[in-house]
Amino acid sequence: MPTTFPQLMLKHAAERPLAPALREKIYGIWQTTTWSDLSRLVASVACGLHQAGLQRGEHVIVVGSNRPRLYATMLAAQSLGAIPVPLYQDAAAAECVFPITNAEVHFAVVEDQEQVDKMLEVREQCPQLSHIIYDNPRGLRKYKEDGLASLEDLIAAGAAFGQQHPQLFAKEVQAAVSADVAAMFFTSGTTGNPKGVVHTHGSLIDRAEAGAEFDQLTHDEDVLAYMPPAWIGQNIFSYAQWLVCGYVVNCPESAATVTIDLKEIGPTYYFAPPRVFEGMLTSVMIRMEDAGSLKRKLFHAFMGVAKKVGPALMDGQSVGLLDRLVYGLGNWVIYGPLRNNMGFSRVRVAYTAGEAIGPDLFIFFRSIGVNIKQLYGSTETAVFVCLQPDNQARADTVGVPCKGVEIKVAANGEILVKSPGLLKGYYKNQKATDEVLTADGWYHTSDAGFIDSHGHLKIIDRVKDVGRIQGGVNDGAMFAPKYVENKLKFFPHIKEVVAYGDQREKVCVMLNIDFDAVGNWAERRNLPYAGYTDLAQKPEVYQLIQECVEKVNADLAQDSLLAGSQVARFLILHKELDADDGELTRTNKVRRGFIADKYKPLVDGLYEGKTEQYIETVVKFEDGRSGSVSAILKISDAKTFTPVKAAA
The missing domain is CATH 3.40.50.12780 (ANL, N-terminal domain)
Structure with missing residues (x-):
């Protein structure tokens, strides 16, 4: 064998x-x-x-x-x-x-x-x-x-x-032999030098087999x-x-x-990571906005049917004969051609991971017949820890433990994993290895989450990033920056978000607009602009983003645990966050601490109540040259909502 x-x-x-x-x-x-x-x-x-x-x-x-x-x-x-x-x-x-x-x-x-x-x-x-x-x-x-x-x-x-x-x-x-080292993968190094994750043939093959069997x-x-x-x-x-x-x-x-x-x-x-699926949906919606009125009406009418019927069909649930017939017509007229145009005409299983995926995005793809599911894992676990069964795909979980995996939740909410796919260790870094691997074989994921009543794992944030609001009306409230960032990134007009609030009296965010989506939105409104920086600072764009922020706040207000994480103030950055400028890792994760230091005047401006702040930033171009981008950025307040009290 x-x-x-x-x-x-x-x-x-x-x-x-x-x-x-x-x-x-x-x-x-x-x-x-x-x-x-x-x-x-x-x-x-x-x-x-x-x-x-x-x-x-x-x-x-x-x-x-x-x-x-x-x-x-x-x-x-x-x-x-x-x-x-x-x-x-x-x-x-x-x-x-x-x-x-x-x-x-x-x-x-x-x-x-x-x-x-x-x-x-x-x-x-x-x-x-x-x-x-x-x-x-x-x-x-x-x-x-x-x-x-x-x-x-x-x-x-x-x-x-x-x-x-x-x-x-x-x-x-x-x-x-199976126990020999097969490969080494360096982590993205969000907090320092990257670590070399050592995997054996056995650990990688075992997880590959588990995923294939699933x-x-x-x-x-x-x-x-x-x-x-x-x-x-x-x-x-x-x-x-x-x-x-x-x-x-x-x-x-x-x-x-x-x-x-x-x-x-x-x-x-x-x-694909969620941002690839987001890009596909944004492209579809941009094309539909540019289409004729009849085509637009047909698309939206059949998408209404798809959202009602599609996920139920994907999950193997019973659907009425009339709904099934109308969906079948929609599949012939809209959904089938759409899947074909995106390259998904033959897809049987489509996975996304790395970041949370927005419920609207998740429902859209499942509605048109794409079996999109989520998984949970990391470099250290050889990816496959949790997977979603075909009939249990949900936007708010990352699935159930797959073959050979045990999961438990520590007292501080951290997810611990035991699996045949765990790393052998970090190369030349026994201290780091001992910090994540216990003597009895449990791996500390550094992710905070819990197992829900259906046996699915839910991830809230990184354990080290879960903080508390200090002072103000939300004193002591939980702050989960990644959770807030992901909810904002679910909007097609928002590409990247960095949230701050731990040990502060309120939550403030800096964000990037999606240049293609917002550019198309501006063009349809005859709003002229001269590049990213100019478009990002338009009052109309700030109003558009404010509506997104306030929708997230209204949603957070419904969650008694995270209602204190509502965004009080925000600004739109003058440049896109970039891995070449050290602001993102190579896997496109925000380096929150680095960004806080680099953009300290902006963070101070958010918390000092300023309405605008000048910033000049050194950037690296694709050809290796360096330059600078400067702008006066607007800072806006966002409406927050009274938390909804849980029923007694």
Whole structure:
């Protein structure tokens, strides 16, 4: 029985040699790699790396988009007992220094010239980085750096070496066992240096199998791999489960073609964070606003039917004959074409995770026949902790514990997890490991939540972020910043939010508008604007956002536990929060403490009762240059509501 990823690959190659394993779109044409092709490619890369000096137990960083030859490189490294460490392809060069140094990396396999340039830039700080191997040679013809080589040349050398030593590859693959380290994933580092999360073949394969069993996945699935491979979510769906199930992973041509490629592939199994689904819905609503009046009326009429009938049909509940017939007509006229236009015509299971998803967004997709569900997990748990059964998908929970998982809630509300998918530890950081793993095998998630009466897990916020209002009318009330931020981000006009209130007398927020959605809204009202900063400070836009904030406040007032978290004041930032400026992590989580320091004048202005505040901010452009953006920002008050008392 295969117990490692390379062994799983060889099993598929032996049983289904001509079946497609990977597809990659090149110059508009999908190219297929069969399992037999893949096994030969992996063997050649492994022999090439062995010949170049890669040793068992060494780390190999892999940087790039989802590319078949980079997947093959990860398998090749694992075949030799080495450990692939995927890094984010959009990370700045300086962000690569700590992982390379921490993991003592000698070998880097990267996608293209952009990533080569980063590796060369950090080489002075990382002198041990002796080999830089690139996949795409474009722009690199005149580079003459020591240790720089093409993956094509390495493959050719490896193939020749493999012919001379025909037993080497098979012998190395069979030498590995389930308990060997399979990969290391660096956390996003919201509060300091990232931590290297060490996973074994056993932990990753076990969770991949648990998820596959839960949703009855087979080798017939089609998956689109478009999120960063350095994110464990993408790695589980398009690497671990791919090798467990043997389905087809499709790699888009580029980030710009993902939408088109999604429609062409029509995946059966799909995963995306809420912001991707939000973008899809925003795009649909923008197009409908621009459509003719008859088309708009038809759309809204049938969507009314969909919201009433669709979720019940998805959950297997009984629906009246007339409703079923009208829904069937709507499916022919509206829902089917809409699913097809979004690339969801074949989707059987669609998961979202990472952040809470808005109920309206959740209901919309389930209403039109997309089986969207939520899951809960993290890098340290190999993703699959809780999953939603097909007939129990709800916007306010993250599902039930899946196979092999135990959950308990600590006295402070923290979720503790016991699972075969837990990390082996943090690399070279025993102190951090001891802080999250108990002696009897429980993992501290740092998330606050509870198990509801249906056995589903509900997440409120990060334990460290749950605070208290101090002073004012809400003195002592619970403050859950992420909960407030997510409720505001459920509105299509709001893209990002940062909330403050712990140990303060009221809650204040800074936010980003969604430039596309608000821009379209402004254009329909003949409201001129000259870029993001100008649009964000329009009085009409402030009024639009104020209505969103006050709707959230009215909703919070209904919750006796969180009524004190209502937003008293807000401002719209003059620039979008950006990972390159240190304001977001590479997984797009807000770095609340960093932002508070960087925008201290704005936070002070919110709490000092000012109506406007000048700010000047240094920004980093895509080409690496720095500049500054300045503006006088308006600060507005929002109406708050009297909490609704719970019934006695």
